[in-house]
């Protein structure tokens with residue numbers, strides 16, 4: 190079974206320690222999310238796991254065959270239209286033009302983009318549209334391991350729900366493993382098997398929350414109840430500096 | 435190929451948008467006519483006379499020969515600048531040290547007045563093709579060089595990272611990530627360099643050769659033939675405008691359509 194295993198990982202940019210002694214595991218078919226304050230080192234941790242930054246101390250074992258990322262900023266190529274941006278990863282894999290256009294179009298329409306949006310350049314897209322294009326680009330290659338860095342932050346609640354449901358179907362079919370950064374606790378509870386709480390200065394994992402109920406069976410009551418529980422957790426309150434009234 | 439078709443398809447709409455430009459040209463000619471009536475034919479021949487002289491010039495084989503000589507010199511100089519400037523600029527852009535070293539040299543080249551180059555070139559190469567071509571190259575090459583350098587220096591790491599995640603092969607990385615970005619810097623530099631080449635070639639000819647449009651201009655001046663001098667100027671400006679607005683501008687629009 191493929192897995193991503195991080196052991197005693199520490200990382201600094203120059204003299205500033207960003208991550209300190211991080212250990213966790215993501216097993217095949219799991220969804221693991223990280224929550225934590227802004228600037229805490231979440232994106233840095235994700236880049237390390239994806240092999241985009243050189244590891245300094247500790248161990249990272251990543252045995253997934255294929256992986257992709259939806260970055261925090263959409264990173265669409267400004268000179269390519271929507272369709273070509275989505276199919277970019279497929280082109281890199283050598284998929285023939287016709288097939289990759291068809292697959293890109295299919296997923297774009299699934300994500301509520303219009304036919305007319307497909308020929309637009311990134312400058313003509315709204316923030317939420319760009320985010321959906323970026324998410325589609327990451328998903329369309331059918332990666333075994335998917336890294337998501339706040340992929341739904343610019344979407345309205347309806348669209349957010351729709352894309353979460355899409356992810357949920359993939360999880361249900363055990364087609365994908367996800368490592369997921371989010372600022373939305375409810376989203377994390379809906380989708381994750383494990384939530385890592387990353388406290389800053391330097392980034393370290395304070396607590397791991399585990400959820401056993403299968404994602405498909407998590408209804409709104411469950412999500413609300415768990416959210417309330419987590420929001421009253423002492424570590425969460427301290428990490429996010431929530432003042433309770 | 436696809437973009438070439440697109441350029442051709444957009445061409446009529448582009449021409450239509452040229453009415454404004456045409457109107458302003460006519461306004462300019464009207465002002466010229468007034469100038470003629472105020473100052474007289476010797477100082478400023480009328481537009482009609484000038485265009486008639488121009489028509490006669492195009493029937494004159496000696497003028498056509500001069501025109502071809504000038505075109506050839508400009509194209510040789512511009513071609514060398516284009517190829518060498520782009521290649522060197524890319525090279526310097528990809529190596530940090532090279533870009534640091536080349537900066538002051540480029541500043542010197544750009545700051546040096548072309549007339550000084552002409553004088554030096556006349557000493558080094560005598561009167562003839564080499565002097566003109568050399569001057570054109572030193573004046574326009576730095577422009578291309580800087581364009582290519584900037585295009586390469588401003589390549590964004592975030593796209594590089596994105597490409598790495600998708601395991602993009604080297605060739606595709608070059609054509610899909612580097613080239614579009616660099617080209618959007620290099621192409622305007624090519625256009626600017628072409629304009630520069632055209633100006634410098636005439637100036638150098640006027641001082642350093644006995645043939646070409648510049649020499650013809652010098653001849654017209656010495657004979658106080660203002661109409662011919664003006665007609666030559668009109669021919670030079672007209673040719674540059676044709677090159678810019680008929681060929682270069684549509685390409686530029688297509689290439690930069692994705693820009694904000």
Ligand SMILES: Nc1ncnc2c1ncn2[C@@H]1O[C@H](COP(=O)(O)OP(=O)(O)OP(=O)(O)O)[C@@H](O)[C@H]1O
Nearest residue numbers: 202203207225226227228229230231232233234261
């Ligand atoms: N390339 C870099 N060079 C130097 N410092 C960096 C770099 N990238 C990030 N940092 C620093 O690392 C720290 C963590 O940044 P990171 O992007 O990982 O935070 P984050 O948890 O993802 O925040 P957010 O939730 O706001 O996205 C910050 O203090 C940031 O200034």
Ligand SMILES: [Mg+2]
Nearest residue numbers: 231232261338
């Ligand atoms: Mg981040």
